[in-house]
Amino acid sequence: MCGIVGYIGSQQAPAILMDGLKRLEYRGYDSAGIAVHDGAKLCSLKSKGKLVNLAGKLENTPLTGCLGIGHTRWATHGAPSDINSHPHLSSDNLIAVVHNGIIENYMEIKKELTAKGYKFISETDTETVAHLIDYYYTSGFDFREAVFKTLERIEGAYALGIICKDYPDMLIAARKNAPLIVGLGEGENYIASDIPAILNRTRKVYFLNDNEIAFVKADSVEIYNRNHEKVHHDVYEVKWDIKAAEKDGYEHFMIKEINEQPKIIRDLIEHRMPENGNRIDMDGIKLKKDDIDYISRIYIVACGTAYHAGLVGKNIIEKITRIPVIADVASEFRYKDPILDEKTLLIVVSQSGETADTLEALRIAKKNKARVLAVVNAVGSSIAREADDVFYIHAGPEISVASTKAFSAQVIAMELIACHMAMEIGRMSAEEFKAIKEEFYSIPSKVSAILQKSITEKELAKKYVQSKNVFFIGRGLDYIISKEGSLKLKEIAYLHSEAYAAGELKHGPIAMIEESSLVIAVMTQERLYEKTLSNIKEVKARGAKVIAITLNDNKLIGDEVDDVIYIPHSSWMLAPLLAVIPAQLFAYYVAYLLGTDIDQPRNLAKSVTVE
Ligand code: G6P
Numbered sequence: 001m002c003g004i005v006g007y008i009g010s011q012q013a014p015a016i017l018m019d020g021l022k023r024l025e026y027r028g029y030d031s032a033g034i035a036v037h038d039g040a041k042l043c044s045l046k047s048k049g050k051l052v053n054l055a056g057k058l059e060n061t062p063l064t065g066c067l068g069i070g071h072t073r074w075a076t077h078g079a080p081s082d083i084n085s086h087p088h089l090s091s092d093n094l095i096a097v098v099h100n101g102i103i104e105n106y107m108e109i110k111k112e113l114t115a116k117g118y119k120f121i122s123e124t125d126t127e128t129v130a131h132l133i134d135y136y137y138t139s140g141f142d143f144r145e146a147v148f149k150t151l152e153r154i155e156g157a158y159a160l161g162i163i164c165k166d167y168p169d170m171l172i173a174a175r176k177n178a179p180l181i182v183g184l185g186e187g188e189n190y191i192a193s194d195i196p197a198i199l200n201r202t203r204k205v206y207f208l209n210d211n212e213i214a215f216v217k218a219d220s221v222e223i224y225n226r227n228h229e230k231v232h233h234d235v236y237e238v239k240w241d242i243k244a245a246e247k248d249g250y251e252h253f254m255i256k257e258i259n260e261q262p263k264i265i266r267d268l269i270e271h272r273m274p275e276n277g278n279r280i281d282m283d284g285i286k287l288k289k290d291d292i293d294y295i296s297r298i299y300i301v302a303c304g305t306a307y308h309a310g311l312v313g314k315n316i317i318e319k320i321t322r323i324p325v326i327a328d329v330a331s332e333f334r335y336k337d338p339i340l341d342e343k344t345l346l347i348v349v350s351q352s353g354e355t356a357d358t359l360e361a362l363r364i365a366k367k368n369k370a371r372v373l374a375v376v377n378a379v380g381s382s383i384a385r386e387a388d389d390v391f392y393i394h395a396g397p398e399i400s401v402a403s404t405k406a407f408s409a410q411v412i413a414m415e416l417i418a419c420h421m422a423m424e425i426g427r428m429s430a431e432e433f434k435a436i437k438e439e440f441y442s443i444p445s446k447v448s449a450i451l452q453k454s455i456t457e458k459e460l461a462k463k464y465v466q467s468k469n470v471f472f473i474g475r476g477l478d479y480i481i482s483k484e485g486s487l488k489l490k491e492i493a494y495l496h497s498e499a500y501a502a503g504e505l506k507h508g509p510i511a512m513i514e515e516s517s518l519v520i521a522v523m524t525q526e527r528l529y530e531k532t533l534s535n536i537k538e539v540k541a542r543g544a545k546v547i548a549i550t551l552n553d554n555k556l557i558g559d560e561v562d563d564v565i566y567i568p569h570s571s572w573m574l575a576p577l578l579a580v581i582p583a584q585l586f587a588y589y590v591a592y593l594l595g596t597d598i599d600q601p602r603n604l605a606k607s608v609t610v611e
Contacts (some may be wrong), residue, residue: 001610002099003192004071004098004180008218010218011378013034015246015443016201025543026606029608030049031072033086036063038064041297042096045063049080067170068163069087077106077126090133092138098160098161101130106128137164144172147213151174151211157179158174159173160190171217173208179194180208181208181222182205184206196245213225252597253400254599259266261447264408268395268412269440271394279423283392285527287421294325296344298345298346299340299345300314300328301346309411312415313411321421323339330348330357333364345372346362347373348372349373350376351398351406353374353382357606366388372387374389376393395408400598402491402492405477436573454585456565457586458589461589461592470520472519473521473539474503478523479502480519481576485520485522495594501581506538510538517539519536519547522563523550524575524576533557536561547565547586549583550564552567552568
């Protein structure tokens with residue numbers, strides 16, 4: 001989704017802004033722009049489409065100045081266009097604003113300002129903010145007060161970067177329900193919506209909280225709350241390396257991140273299941289026997305790929321603890337009036353820790369006194385900060401919009417939580433734990449083995465790239481991996497694909513099966529082999545081509561399918577970690593052949609900070 005970067009210091013802002021925006025491209029966007037204070041006035045350039053268009057404009061009309069704000073926009077209010085791109089300037093060119101989020105009451109404010117003579121040129125909600133600050137400023141409030149006043153009026157979600165013609169030494173940042181950080185340099189400072197935007201320039205950051213405003217100068221940063229009280233923030237030192245946010249020789253971030261999975265899985269397992277220990281290290285998370293006994297219901301709530309990891313969690317927690325779990329997508333959960341009280345445990349799963357619906361689900365749960373455990377990747381994100389407990393997956397920055405390595409790490413996290421709970425309540429013995437621990441330790445090398453043979457998925461991608469309809473089928477955990485495999489194909493290859501519980505196929509979708517259909521059957525749950533095999537036979541009988549993803553000792557599959565991707569043998573619980581790899585690779589290679597924008601697929605955003 002939209003990205004923000006801002007700079008104040010002694011270097012030329014345009015190059016720094018453009019570089020920062022480039023590093024935010026992965027979030028997904030459809031237009032971009034920058035505004036710079038040239039010492040006397042505010043100048044801006046905006047362009048629809050990719051950053052290269054904006055760079056072209058900048059080459060023709062160079063901007064100079066040491067203070068500026070930049071933005072990549074993912075359209076919500078108004079189509080992608082030069083005019084709708086940010087920054088938005090007040091008509092008198094006094095104020096320039098970049099904004100992530102949605103101003104919900106913008107229509108009402110727009111009406112009032114229009115009545116006062118303000119002229120609106122874009123269809124965006126953001127332009128209202130520029131005019132409203134201008135209104136207060138020209139009514140006699142100073143720049144800081146004008147921003148405070150504006151924040152009192154606007155409702156909704158926002159991360160804002162604001163500059164004023166009369167204040168060449170000040171950059172203002174404000175946030176509510178949308179992430180924003182201040183980066184600290186030597187004689188220069190930054191603002192950004194996301195760490196990678198500025199990580200090549202500084203590792204020291206402040207994470208702004210909701211309803212805070214930062215007054216950023218080249219040599220100072222002051223942060224205030226809405227009551228005009230100064231607040232103190234500890235400096236957070238970003239640990240991960242900039243290399244982690246670069247392609248490092250790979251053609252796309254997605255394939256780089258797919259290949260990072262063995263290491264991420266190994267690190268997570270070694271950290272949480274120390275080799276010489278006999279328990280799972282929950283890092284102080286309150287989930288002891290008494291806590292678990294107190295819980296009357298568990299919800300797992302998330303969006304997109306994280307939801308699929310949550311579904312794996314639901315299945316495994318229920319199976320090994322016998323505690324019922326409800327899994328739901330956050331956008332549904334939040335409007336369902338869910339049954340929540342202090343005996344409820346809500347587990348939210350989120351890579352970015354900023355997904356608007358997931359964050360709101362957390363807030364609703366907390367308001368109703370439920371306990372919230374967050375499984376999160378982004379350290380310091382809103383979800384991580386607002387949850388009662390956090391299980392960090394430490395997958396490093398995930399840049400590709402389509403999530404891969406975070407999924408695997410989230411699945412491990414859910415499995416570890418399930419095992420921990422089962423042990424606490426006496427449903428997993430020390431011997432069983434020992435056995436499963438050995439299994440966990442074998443996973444990284446099994447994932448590596450699948451990756452080493454990725455030529456299979458590459459060839460199958462070539463063979464089936466022309467497929468018009470792809471159906472993924474599976475039962476139990478295989479059904480969930482089917483959903484994830486299908487999502488990957490939709491996201492990056494723009495291929496129509498559906499995932500069905502194999503047994504449901506005959507209740508409708510089988511009507512769509514014809515000669516050209518491709519069915520990918522996920523078969524890792526041995527007790528269900530024969531059942532899924534009958535479903536394979538049903539689609540084969542109707543002319544579909546079938547690829548099976550199955551364990552290498554599956555003797556049943558034989559000649560029943562057109563192609564097989566074998567994965568190493570694994571227990572039922574850990575098989576999803578292996579089965580998902582071929583699905584990721586297949587989607588990647590199909591997308592590659594189709595020439596889509598793999599890391600930044602059309603219309604998608606990495607971090608969805610609006611409803
Ligand atoms: C977006 C991303 C997906 C991601 C989902 C949830 O749709 O494109 O890759 O799975 O949001 O994001 P989260 O950061 O909460 O895991």
